[in-house]
Amino acid sequence: MTSSTQSFSTRTFELTTGHHEAAVDLTSRCETFLAEVAPGRDGLLNVFVPHATAGIAVIETGAGSDSDLLAQLRELLPADDRWRHRHGSPGHGRDHVLPGLVAPHATLPVIGGRMALGTWQSVVLVDTNVDNPVRTVRLSFLGG
Structure with a gap:
């Protein structure tokens, strides 16, 4: 039996999503x-957004799936006055429900220093909150 030393590395970065709904591809930031921190190593990458109104999805991008996701979220979570959470823009309460549907994190396998994503999968920040245009993302790698 061999033993390997585990290590942990983490980093945050900020990005601007603007004052409109957004699905921002983070895949290249994760790869960089x-x-x-993990060239040639195996482990896990955790992508986390420490906000109560954003989430992380693993979806296809560039073929309309990201726009379809935002459109479906608009149908499921309309920006109207039905929400009890009422500060901010009209309908902002829906943004606080979003992380219940699109979790604020994703944990992905890393093999040989690369995410083991499917052919069409990308890591995407989903942000429906038009009141908060700046988001922080934390990337953490745990591996041997």
């Missing part, structure tokens, strides 16, 4: 992080 792993190239720096």
Whole structure:
């Protein structure tokens, strides 16, 4: 039996999503992080957004799926006055429900220093909150 030493690396960065709903592809930022902290190593990458009104999804991008996701979220969570949470823009309460549907984190396998994503999968920040245009994302790698 061999033993390996586990290590943990973490980093945050900010990005601006603007004052409109957004699905922002984070895949290249994740890849750059792993190239720096985990070259050739196996482990887990956790992507976390420490906000009560945003989430992380693993979806296809560039073929309309990201726009479809935002459109479906608008149907499921309309920006109207039905929400009890009422500060901010009209309908802002829906933004606080979003993380119940799109979790604020994703944990992905890392093999040989690269995310083991499917062919069409990307890591995406989902943000429906038009009141908070700046988001923080935390990337953490745990591996051997």
